Amino acid sequence: MTNTPLLELKNLTTVFPTRRGLVRAVADVSLSLAQGELLGIVGESGCGKSVTMLSILRLISTPGRIAAGQALFQGRDLLKLSDGAMRQIRGKDIAMVFQDPLSTLNPAFPVGEQIRESLRIHHIAQNHFAREKERVIELMSEVGISSPTDRFHEYPHQFSGGMQQRALIAIALACEPKILLADEPTTSLDVTIQAQIMDLMRRINEARGTAIVLVTHNLDLAAEFCQRIAVMYAGRLVEIGTTDQVIETPQHPYTRGLLTCIPRISAQRTRIEPIPGNVPDLANVPPGCAFAERCSEMQPICQNDLIPFFEIAPGHLVRCLRHSSATPD
Amino acid sequence: MKAIKILERVLTTIPIMFGVAIIVFFFIRLTPGDPVDIMLGRSAAASQREIEQLRHQFHLDEPLHVQLGYFLGDALRGNLGYSYIRNKPVVDLLVERLPATIEMTIGALLISLIIALPIGILSAVRQNSLLDRLSMAGAFLGISMPGFWLGIVLILFFAVYLQILPAQGRISYDVELQEVTGLYVLDSLLTGNLPALKDSLLHLLLPSITLGAGVAAIIARVLRSSMLEVLRSDYVKLARAKGATEWDVVMKHALRNALIPTVTVVGLQVGVLLGGNMIVETVFSWPGLGRLVVDAIFNRDFPLIQGAVMIYAITFVLTNLVVDILYTYLNPKITL
Ligand SMILES: Nc1ncnc2c1ncn2[C@@H]1O[C@H](COP(=O)(O)OP(=O)(O)OP(=O)(O)O)[C@@H](O)[C@H]1O
Ligand SMILES: [Mg+2]
Numbered sequence: 001m002t003n004t005p006l007l008e009l010k011n012l013t014t015v016f017p018t019r020r021g022l023v024r025a026v027a028d029v030s031l032s033l034a035q036g037e038l039l040g041i042v043g044e045s046g047c048g049k050s051v052t053m054l055s056i057l058r059l060i061s062t063p064g065r066i067a068a069g070q071a072l073f074q075g076r077d078l079l080k081l082s083d084g085a086m087r088q089i090r091g092k093d094i095a096m097v098f099q100d101p102l103s104t105l106n107p108a109f110p111v112g113e114q115i116r117e118s119l120r121i122h123h124i125a126q127n128h129f130a131r132e133k134e135r136v137i138e139l140m141s142e143v144g145i146s147s148p149t150d151r152f153h154e155y156p157h158q159f160s161g162g163m164q165q166r167a168l169i170a171i172a173l174a175c176e177p178k179i180l181l182a183d184e185p186t187t188s189l190d191v192t193i194q195a196q197i198m199d200l201m202r203r204i205n206e207a208r209g210t211a212i213v214l215v216t217h218n219l220d221l222a223a224e225f226c227q228r229i230a231v232m233y234a235g236r237l238v239e240i241g242t243t244d245q246v247i248e249t250p251q252h253p254y255t256r257g258l259l260t261c262i263p264r265i266s267a268q269r270t271r272i273e274p275i276p277g278n279v280p281d282l283a284n285v286p287p288g289c290a291f292a293e294r295c296s297e298m299q300p301i302c303q304n305d306l307i308p309f310f311e312i313a314p315g316h317l318v319r320c321l322r323h324s325s326a327t328p329d
Numbered sequence: 330m331k332a333i334k335i336l337e338r339v340l341t342t343i344p345i346m347f348g349v350a351i352i353v354f355f356f357i358r359l360t361p362g363d364p365v366d367i368m369l370g371r372s373a374a375a376s377q378r379e380i381e382q383l384r385h386q387f388h389l390d391e392p393l394h395v396q397l398g399y400f401l402g403d404a405l406r407g408n409l410g411y412s413y414i415r416n417k418p419v420v421d422l423l424v425e426r427l428p429a430t431i432e433m434t435i436g437a438l439l440i441s442l443i444i445a446l447p448i449g450i451l452s453a454v455r456q457n458s459l460l461d462r463l464s465m466a467g468a469f470l471g472i473s474m475p476g477f478w479l480g481i482v483l484i485l486f487f488a489v490y491l492q493i494l495p496a497q498g499r500i501s502y503d504v505e506l507q508e509v510t511g512l513y514v515l516d517s518l519l520t521g522n523l524p525a526l527k528d529s530l531l532h533l534l535l536p537s538i539t540l541g542a543g544v545a546a547i548i549a550r551v552l553r554s555s556m557l558e559v560l561r562s563d564y565v566k567l568a569r570a571k572g573a574t575e576w577d578v579v580m581k582h583a584l585r586n587a588l589i590p591t592v593t594v595v596g597l598q599v600g601v602l603l604g605g606n607m608i609v610e611t612v613f614s615w616p617g618l619g620r621l622v623v624d625a626i627f628n629r630d631f632p633l634i635q636g637a638v639m640i641y642a643i644t645f646v647l648t649n650l651v652v653d654i655l656y657t658y659l660n661p662k663i664t665l
Contacts, residue, residue, distance in 0.1 A: 059569055061561070091572035098563055098570075106564040108585040108661065121572045155661040171571065 004075055005032035006211055007056070007094075007179055012069035014048075014055045021283035025051040027235040028069070033179065036209040038202075040222030040243070042258065043232035044279060049215045050099055052232075053181045057090055073179075092122045095172035096181040099215075101165040101188060105156035111167045112136050112152030118174035139170040143200060162193040169200065176208060183215045198225055219258050223247045228315075231255045234280050234290035240309075241316035251318040254291045289319070297322060334664075335654060342646045349642040350404060353635050354397055364413050364629035365389065387413060387631075400635070409639070410632030412625070419636040422621060427640065428511025429499055430617035433609070434602045435512075436537030441545035442595075448545075449552025449591075454579055456557060464549065471546030476605050480539040480612035487535060495532050497614035504528045536613045540605050544598045551594045555587040562586075589659050596652035600645050 014026040025048045033039050041049050054060055056071050058078065071078040073093065078086065098104040106114060115136045118124075125131040133152065140148035143166040156164055165185060172180055182201065186194035202225065204210050216222050222229050222243070229246040231239040231254065239252040250256045257275040277294035280286060286293070288303035295302070302321055310323040365383045384390040388399055403410060409419035448468075452461035488496035499513055500506060506525040509516045514533065517525035559565060560583050568582040606619035618637060625633040656663055 054566075057570055059566055061566075087572045087574065089572070090570055096570045098567060100563060104563040104567050106568070106582055106586070108659065110661075117568075117573070118571045157662050168567075171567070 006035045006037075006074065007033040008072040009056070010070040010072065012052070012055055012071060013067045014051050014060055014064065015067045016064040018283060020281065023282045024235050024285065025064075025282055026055055027285070029237055031230055031237065031240070033211050033213060035178075035211060036205065037211045037228065038205060038226045039211070039213050040226035040229040041213060041215045041232055042217060042219050042222050042229060044217060046279060046282070047232045048235040048282070049232055050183050053096060053183050053213070053215060056181065057094060057096055058086055088122075091118050091177070092175045093177055094179045094181065095175065095177035097168050097172045097183060097185050099183040099187065101168055102161055104168055105164055107156055110153045110155055111159060112140070115139060115167065115170050115174055118171050122175045124175055135174075139174055140167070143167070143170045143173070144196065145170070162189050162197075165189060165197060166200075169197070173204060177210060180204070180210050180212045181215070182212055184217070185214070186221070187216070201225075219247070231258070234285055235282055236290060236319070238291065238320070239318045241313070245313060245316040251312055251316070251323060252291075252320050253295045253297055289321070331657075338650055338653070342643075342650070345646055346639065346642060350401065350635070350639060351397065353638045354400055355393075357631050357634050358393065360629070362629045364631060367629050368413060409636040412633045413630045414624070414628045415630075415633070419632045422633060423618070423636050423640055426616065426618045426621050429615060430606055430610070430619060432499075432512045432514060432533065433536050433540060433606065433615060433617060434599070436533045437541035437544065437602050438595075438599065440537045441541035441548055441598075444541070444545040445548035445552060449549040450556060450579065450584065452549070453553045453556030453560060465553070468546035468549050471542045474542065476539055476543065476608050477612050479542055480535070480609055483535045483539060484612070494535055496535070499532050499615065500525065500529050536609050536615055539612065540602060540609045543605070544602060547598060548591060548595060552587060552591045555590045556583060559583045559587045585659065589656070592652055592655050592659065596648050599648045603641055603644060
C-alpha cells in the first residue's frame with residue numbers, strides 16, 4: 001500500500017443557506033480512504049452523510065456550496081478542478097450509487113440505455129454500439145439482473161426496486177471506478193435482497209480492488225461489511241477507527257448510544273434504547289460538542305469550545321473530552 | 330399494435346362528434362333571435378307569406394326533433410346544409426375558409442414554440458437570473474395583453490411605421506400562386522414558387538405572433554416550472570454523477586421529462602388558438618373560419634354555425650389524440 005491515500009478529505013465543509021440560517025451539513029470532515037478499502041460512514045438521518053458523498057463529486061446544487069476544505073483524489077484536489085476535468089472523474093474514477101433507487105433511474109429511457117450512457121460518456125467501448133451493448137448485458141448479468149438481453153430495452157417502471165438498485169450499481173460499475181460511493185444502497189430493500197446486494201459489492205471489491213464507501217445508518221451492516229468505520233453526528237465526524245475498535249471498544253458516547261439502539265437478540269437484549277433528545281438544528285449547532293445536550297456524561301466544559309480529535313489507539317480517533325489525556329490529533 | 334390502438338381511438342371520435350352535433354344543434358336554437366327575422370330585417374316590409382315561405386324552406390316550421398333528424402341525416406351524407414345568408418353549401422364555405430385558419434393556427438403554434446421552448450428551458454437553468462426575471466415578466470405581459478391590442482400595435486409599428494411587413498391578407502395581389510391545399514406556404518413549396526413563399530410567410534408573421542403571444546407565455550411558464558422540478562430530481566443528479574455534459578443533462582435527461590406536462594398544455598392551447606382566431610382574423614382581415622363564424626353568429630346562420638362548431642370539435646378531438654400519442658412516446662409508463 002502506498003502512503004498517499006486514494007481519497008483524502010481535509011476539513012471538508014459544505015453549507016446550505018436557508019431561511020433558518022446557514023446549515024452546515026458537513027462541517028470540517030477529514031477522512032481518508034485507501035486503495036481497495038471498505039469504509040463505513042454511519043450516523044442518524046440528517047447528519048450529513050449524503051451531502052458528504054455529493055460534495056466529493058461536486059454535485060451540491062445551488063444555493064448549497066462547498067465552503068472550505070479539500071478533497072484530494074490521488075493527490076489532486078477535486079475542488080480545484082475545472083468542470084470538464086471533474087466530469088472526466090465522475091462515473092469514471094469515482095462513481096456513486098444514490099440513496100433512493102426508485103427515483104434515481106430516468107423514467108423516460110430504457111434501463112440498458114442508461115447503463116450504456118456511462119460507457120459512452122467515458123468512451124469505454126470506443127463508442128461502438130454493438131460492443132457497448134454487449135458490455136451492458138455483461139454488466140447486467142454481473143449484478144444479477146436475469147435475462148439481461150430482454151431487459152435491456154425495458155423501462156425503470158418495469159423493474160422492481162431491487163432490480164432498479166442493481167441497475168444503478170451496474171451504472172456505477174460500468175467504467176470500473178476506483179471508488180464506489182454507495183449511499184444507503186440497501187435501505188429501501190427487503191432483507192434477502194439486501195444480503196444479495198451487499199454480497200455483490202463485496203465480490204466487486206475483491207475482484208477489482210474497488211474501494212467502497214458504504215453510507216448507512218445501520219451500524220450492524222457497517223460492522224459486517226467494512227474494515228473501518230467513521231461515525232458522523234450533526235455534520236461532524238465524532239469517531240473513526242477500525243471496525244473492531246469502533247464496535248468492540250466504542251469511545252464516543254454517541255457511538256455507544258448507536259450500538260445500544262441495535263436490538264441484539266443473541267445478547268438477550270431485545271429492548272431498543274433510543275438516545276434521548278434530538279439532533280441539533282444544523283443551522284444552529286451549539287459550540288463545543290454537538291452531542292453534549294444528549295450526552296449522559298456531559299460536563300460543563302464540553303459546551304465551551306470545539307472538541308478536537310484525540311487518538312486513543314493507533315488509528316482510533318474520537319472527539320470527546322473524556323479522552324483529553326490522550327494526545328490531541 | 331400501436332397502429333390498431335390509434336385506429337381504435339380514431340373510431341371512438343365518431344360517437345363524440347355525434348354528441349357534439351346534437352348539443353350544438355340544441356344550443357344554437359336556444360339562443361334568442363330568429364334567423365328569418367334577421368334575414369328579412371333589412372327589408373322592413375316583408376309580408377307574412379314571405380316569412381312563412383322562408384321558414385318552410387329551412388324546415389324551421391317543423392318540430393325540433395324533425396329538424397334534428399334532417400340535420401343528422403344530411404350530416405351523415407357529408408351535407409351540412411345551406412348557409413341561410415350566403416346561399417352556398419356550408420361544406421363549400423368551410424372548405425374555402427378552413428385552410429387560412431389552419432395556416433394561421435400552425436403559424437401561431439410554431440411561433441409560440443420557437444419563443445417558449447428556449448425561454449422556458451433557459452430561465453429554469455438560470456433560475457432567478459436577469460434573463461429569468463425578464464422572461465417571466467415578458468410572459469406575464471404576454472398573458473395579459475389582449476390579442477387585438479397586440480395586433481394593432483404590431484401593425485402600427487411594422488406595417489405603418491417601418492413598412493416592412495404587410496398588415497392584412499394572406500398574400501399580395503400581384504403575387505401569383507396556384508392553389509393545391511389552400512395552405513399558401515405549403516402550396517408555394519409544392520409548386521416551387523419562391524416569391525409566393527416569401528410573400529405568404531411575411532403575411533403570416535404578424536398574425537401568428539399576435540395569436541401566439543399569449544400561448545407562448547403560457548407554454549414558457551409551464552415548461553419553466555416543470556424544468557425546475559425535473560432539474561432537482563435524483564435522475565438528473567445521476568446523469569451528472571455519470572459525467573454527462575450540462576447540455577446532455579438539460580436537453581436529454583431533464584427536457585425529455587419536463588415535456589410531459591408541457592405537451593398537455595400545448596394541446597389545450599390549440600383550443601385557445603382556435604378561439605383567438607376570430608379576433609385576430611378580424612384585425613388582420615384574414616379570410617379564415619373565425620370571421621365567417623362571427624358573421625354566422627350575428628346572423629343566426631344555424632347551418633353554418635353548426636358546421637363550424639363541428640370543425641372546431643373535430644380539431645379539438647384530433648389534437649387530443651395527437652397529444653395522447655405523443656404522450657406514449659414521452660412517458661413509457663403510459664400506453665394508449
Ligand atoms: N438542498 C438542501 N438545502 C438545505 N439543506 C439541505 C439540503 N440538502 C441537505 N440539507 C441538509 O443537510 C443535512 C444533511 O443531509 P443529508 O442528506 O446529508 O443527510 P443524511 O445523513 O444523508 O440523512 P439520511 O440518512 O436521511 O439520508 C440535513 O439536515 C439537511 O436538512
Ligand atoms: Mg442520505
